[in-house]
Amino acid sequence: MTQVLDPTPEALKQAANLIQKGEVVAFPTETVYGLGADARKPEAIKKIFAAKGRPQDNPLIVHIAEISDIGKVIDGPMPEHAQKLAKAFWPGPLTMILPKGKDISLQCTAGLDSVGVRLPANETARALIKLSGAPIAAPSANTSGKPSPTLARHVLDDMNGRIPLILDGGACRVGVESTVIDARTQPVRILRPGGVTPQMICEVLGEVEVDGSVLRPLNPGEVVRSPGMKYRHYAPQGKLTIVKGKPESVAQKICQMYDEAKGLRCILAKEEHLALYGDRDVRSLGSDAAQAASRLFDLLRLMDDEGMSAIFSEALDAKEMGLAVMNRLGRAAAFNIIDA
Ligand code: TXA
Ligand code: MG
Numbered sequence: 001m002t003q004v005l006d007p008t009p010e011a012l013k014q015a016a017n018l019i020q021k022g023e024v025v026a027f028p029t030e031t032v033y034g035l036g037a038d039a040r041k042p043e044a045i046k047k048i049f050a051a052k053g054r055p056q057d058n059p060l061i062v063h064i065a066e067i068s069d070i071g072k073v074i075d076g077p078m079p080e081h082a083q084k085l086a087k088a089f090w091p092g093p094l095t096m097i098l099p100k101g102k103d104i105s106l107q108c109t110a111g112l113d114s115v116g117v118r119l120p121a122n123e124t125a126r127a128l129i130k131l132s133g134a135p136i137a138a139p140s141a142n143t144s145g146k147p148s149p150t151l152a153r154h155v156l157d158d159m160n161g162r163i164p165l166i167l168d169g170g171a172c173r174v175g176v177e178s179t180v181i182d183a184r185t186q187p188v189r190i191l192r193p194g195g196v197t198p199q200m201i202c203e204v205l206g207e208v209e210v211d212g213s214v215l216r217p218l219n220p221g222e223v224v225r226s227p228g229m230k231y232r233h234y235a236p237q238g239k240l241t242i243v244k245g246k247p248e249s250v251a252q253k254i255c256q257m258y259d260e261a262k263g264l265r266c267i268l269a270k271e272e273h274l275a276l277y278g279d280r281d282v283r284s285l286g287s288d289a290a291q292a293a294s295r296l297f298d299l300l301r302l303m304d305d306e307g308m309s310a311i312f313s314e315a316l317d318a319k320e321m322g323l324a325v326m327n328r329l330g331r332a333a334a335f336n337i338i339d340a
Pocket of ligand 1: 029031032033034035058059060061093095097109112114115116118138139140141176177178179180192225226227
């Protein structure tokens with residue numbers, strides 16, 4: 001049985017105790033829910049991999065509550081450009097890959113000599129890290145391959161009976177996982193887009209690179225800089241098709257495919273385009289990319305819950321926050337993207 005508790009002081013204490021005993025606890029962050037354990041304890045980390053069914057070669061992000069804790073996680077001083085990014089975006093949805101400190105378990109970094117570090121903006125997350133006195137390793141709290149959880153209910157759906165406790169912090173504000181950058185070299189390189197956009201990083205450092213794998217599938221034999229990019233992610237059971245082009249042409253193409261498809265089917269469209277789909281089953285992605293990000297994973301899970309066999313989605317402009325949305329949507333569709 002898995003307990004779901006509001007993050008009261010008592011519940012936080014109980015969660016911190018579990019972390020100190022080497023157990024796993026799910027907690028909210030501003031991006032998605034995380035599945036946390038003490039990053040220094042290999043046996044605790046193994047429980048995270050087991051609960052998620054996560055491939056052994058995919059490293060976990062380590063979470064800290066204060067910038068002054070960075071020395072417990074990384075090796076050596078923080079490079080100057082990383083300090084600038086920390087000052088600009090922490091607490092917040094940015095993960096920086098830096099040389100691994102000796103106390104962080106190799107179990108946590110999947111044997112790598114680097115570690116992803118993040119200082120989350122969610123108060124419950126920070127309180128839990130402080131109370132447990134540990135750097136907390138936490139991947140997203142979903143079963144491996146499923147969309148990341150943005151509600152405590154999503155975590156329960158995946159983790160019931162597998163972990164002792166979920167702290168319920170309501171809906172996650174950002175809704176897609178943090179931006180992951182390799183901060184060991186300059187220019188820094190974005191391996192996974194998120195709430196901190198390339199433009200935002202560029203404003204602070206003057207330059208940024210976006211890894212080529214962000215908006216396409218990996219080529220056979222391609223070296224992956226971020227192991228998580230290898231795996232099929234977020235995919236719903238039904239066939240997801242993304243359509244891009246001018247709004248009217250996109251709507252026309254989607255309506256045609258929807259009408260020809262069999263079984264339960266659904267359309268994902270921007271708020272302003274809903275009327276273009278008549279009385280077909282259409283769900284709103286909201287009015288901008290930030291709203292789409294905060295709704296996307298819940299919508300993808302809903303598609304499975306409702307047994308949709310075909311899903312048609314409008315594409316978003318892959319710029320600023322739209323880059324993170326199109327990265328997730330593209331992977332969910334195995335990059336099945338049609339030009340209208
Ligand atoms: O927003 C988030 O980042 C959430 C919350 C809970 O903080 N966490 C999260 O963790 O999304 P996860 O494990 O689902 O995704 C971490 C990604 C994976 O793609 C992993 O391969 C990559 O970051 N990663 C972690 N450490 C790395 C490292 N040392 N080198 C390269 N990639 C790394
Ligand atoms: Mg994940």
